[in-house]
Amino acid sequence: MMLIPCPWCGPRNETEFHYGGQADVPYPAEPQELSDVEWARFLFYRANPKGLFSERWNHQAGCRRWFTVRRDTTTNEIFQDDSHEAVTR
Amino acid sequence: MPRTPGADLPDHPDWLWNSPEPKHSYDVVIVGGGGHGLATAYYLAVNHGITNMAVLESGWLAGGNMARNTTIIRSNYLWDESAGLYEHAMKLWEGLEDELDYPLLFSQRGVLNLAHSLQDVRDSKRRVGANRLNGIDAEWLDADQVAEICPILNTSEDLRYPVMGATWQPRAGIAKHDHVAWGFARALDRMGVDLVQNCQVTGFDRIGDRITGVRTTRGDIAAGKVALAAAGSTSVLTDELGLALPIQSHPLQALVSELLEPVHPTVVMSNAVHVYVSQAHKGELVLGAGIDAYNSYGQRGAFHTIERELTAAVELFPMFSRAHVLRTWAGVVDVTPDASAIMGLTPFENLYVNCGWGTGGFKATPGVGWCYAHTIAHDEPHPLNAPFNLDRFATGALVDEHGAAGVAH
Numbered sequence: 001m002m003l004i005p006c007p008w009c010g011p012r013n014e015t016e017f018h019y020g021g022q023a024d025v026p027y028p029a030e031p032q033e034l035s036d037v038e039w040a041r042f043l044f045y046r047a048n049p050k051g052l053f054s055e056r057w058n059h060q061a062g063c064r065r066w067f068t069v070r071r072d073t074t075t076n077e078i079f080q081d082d083s084h085e086a087v088t089r
Numbered sequence: 090m091p092r093t094p095g096a097d098l099p100d101h102p103d104w105l106w107n108s109p110e111p112k113h114s115y116d117v118v119i120v121g122g123g124g125h126g127l128a129t130a131y132y133l134a135v136n137h138g139i140t141n142m143a144v145l146e147s148g149w150l151a152g153g154n155m156a157r158n159t160t161i162i163r164s165n166y167l168w169d170e171s172a173g174l175y176e177h178a179m180k181l182w183e184g185l186e187d188e189l190d191y192p193l194l195f196s197q198r199g200v201l202n203l204a205h206s207l208q209d210v211r212d213s214k215r216r217v218g219a220n221r222l223n224g225i226d227a228e229w230l231d232a233d234q235v236a237e238i239c240p241i242l243n244t245s246e247d248l249r250y251p252v253m254g255a256t257w258q259p260r261a262g263i264a265k266h267d268h269v270a271w272g273f274a275r276a277l278d279r280m281g282v283d284l285v286q287n288c289q290v291t292g293f294d295r296i297g298d299r300i301t302g303v304r305t306t307r308g309d310i311a312a313g314k315v316a317l318a319a320a321g322s323t324s325v326l327t328d329e330l331g332l333a334l335p336i337q338s339h340p341l342q343a344l345v346s347e348l349l350e351p352v353h354p355t356v357v358m359s360n361a362v363h364v365y366v367s368q369a370h371k372g373e374l375v376l377g378a379g380i381d382a383y384n385s386y387g388q389r390g391a392f393h394t395i396e397r398e399l400t401a402a403v404e405l406f407p408m409f410s411r412a413h414v415l416r417t418w419a420g421v422v423d424v425t426p427d428a429s430a431i432m433g434l435t436p437f438e439n440l441y442v443n444c445g446w447g448t449g450g451f452k453a454t455p456g457v458g459w460c461y462a463h464t465i466a467h468d469e470p471h472p473l474n475a476p477f478n479l480d481r482f483a484t485g486a487l488v489d490e491h492g493a494a495g496v497a498h
């Protein structure tokens with residue numbers, strides 16, 4: 001079980017969180033303009049790195065806020081993402 | 090004279106395959122020596138006459154998901170595309186022991202997929218109908234009929250999620266995963282195919298968009314064709330080429346109990362309370378459930394995932410409360426958005442991809458080998474794997490098997 005650092009509640013058990021996958025995937029600015037291939041990219045394709053990964057977590061059983069961490073996908077080591085203020089505005 | 094412990098053990102059996110040095114060049118190089126890589130090499134040799142070929146494996150042969158899965162084999166998937174591929178695999182399973190002349194402990198003891206709600210019942214009956222139209226053995230059973238087949242299952246009405254019935258595929262079952270890999274490996278070795286272990290592919294040689302070979306931890310190897318069969322590690326390889334794939338790698342765990350007397354006659358799976366259980370030939374109860382939620386290449390998961398599936402198992406099988414967890418482990422599974430595999434050509438000439446089998450590719454092993462070998466030999470997908478192309482994510486022709494594959498197996 002991972003201890004996940006919620007920026008507001010501190011480190012809490014993984015069971016309190018909901019996983020949100022890759023961080024920083026913006027909704028397309030002009031969705032009508034996208035080709036099918038571009039739309040598929042937005043819907044279905046996410047980075048899948050072995051190593052450092054910026055990802056979203058929601059503190060579902062706590063403050064219910066979303067935040068971003070960087071985690072190593074082989075060791076589960078977590079690094080607080082210094083951009084969390086920006087992404088939770 | 091005191092006896093050395095173990096001195097009277099039998100000799101080590103003959104090796105089933107050699108471990109040759111890689112050559113500088115092959116007609117076909119297969120990346121990944123799991124079940125899919127081995128089966129593909131086998132059918133390339135047997136069906137298409139290609140033997141100047143190597144299977145390159147970064148670790149030891151079949152030590153990835155092939156060594157870690159819970160060996161459930163079935164073909165009762167909903168959509169025609171899946172039914173075609175999985176049923177083709179099932180037919181091959183039915184002759185595979187003879188074909189490889191090797192004991193696979195393939196046991197068609199049937200599978201029950203439980204229904205716990207009215208919606209489950211409707212979906213299950215629909216799937217039974219679809220299966221039958223595709224010539225696949227399937228029946229709908231009510232709770233009493235389920236109890237007849239599997240008496241240790243709690244079919245009383247006082248469960249939180251009572252068993253309202255189940256689908257039944259009598260030809261489904263289990264096989265001994267290691268033996269399947271070893272049977273293919275032995276046959277390949279005899280046909281002169283190189284099985285190269287401790288050989289990690291780290292990159293590709295290319296001229297423009299044409300792949301001409303692989304770079305490995307044991308030197309560069311030229312190849313007429315390169316076929317990926319690296320399961321959970323596929324993205325690491327395709328990232329080298331800037332080829333994006335819609336897969337996410339997750340831990341999938343399984344566990345066994347101590348050896349017990351035979352008590353469990355079949356395979357039981359439940360999507361709703363999420364657990365699946367069979368009993369191996371040796372006697373261990375073999376249990377599994379869903380992936381751990383986060384992306385990972387770590388081959389380990391969290392204990393709360395195990396705890397949740399055991400809660401479900403004990404609810405369904407009260408007598409299991411006396412069993413013990415002997416061992417847990419995890420593999421890295423490559424999950425796709427529609428819970429179906431990706432198999433076919435790539436934007437690169439002479440590069441082929443087979444991945445995205447996620448939590449359920451063991452059952453498909455001989456079918457994958459057959460169809461992927463065809464794809465590689467003819468540079469064109471076999472009709473059975475044509476629907477599983479990469480383009481479907483853009484065209485929208487998804488093969489959504491979340492209903493039939495929603496439980497990991």
Ligand SMILES: Cc1cc2nc3c(=O)[nH]c(=O)nc-3n(C[C@H](O)[C@H](O)[C@H](O)COP(=O)(O)OP(=O)(O)OC[C@H]3O[C@@H](n4cnc5c(N)ncnc54)[C@H](O)[C@@H]3O)c2cc1C
Binds near residue numbers: 155319320322377418
């Ligand atoms: C816990 C668990 C339970 C499962 N239960 C079932 C089940 O009951 N029924 C079912 O049908 N399926 C099940 N599966 C899924 C099934 O195991 C997989 O879909 C299937 O094994 C994948 O194909 P494979 O055997 O070729 O994979 P693997 O055995 O993982 O083979 C891939 C190989 O590629 C190698 N490799 C990776 N990268 C490189 C590289 N760069 N260079 C060289 N080699 C490389 C790896 O070392 C590995 O040996 C389960 C999986 C797990 C983890």
Ligand SMILES: [Zn+2]
Binds near residue numbers: 008063
């Ligand atoms: Zn919080």
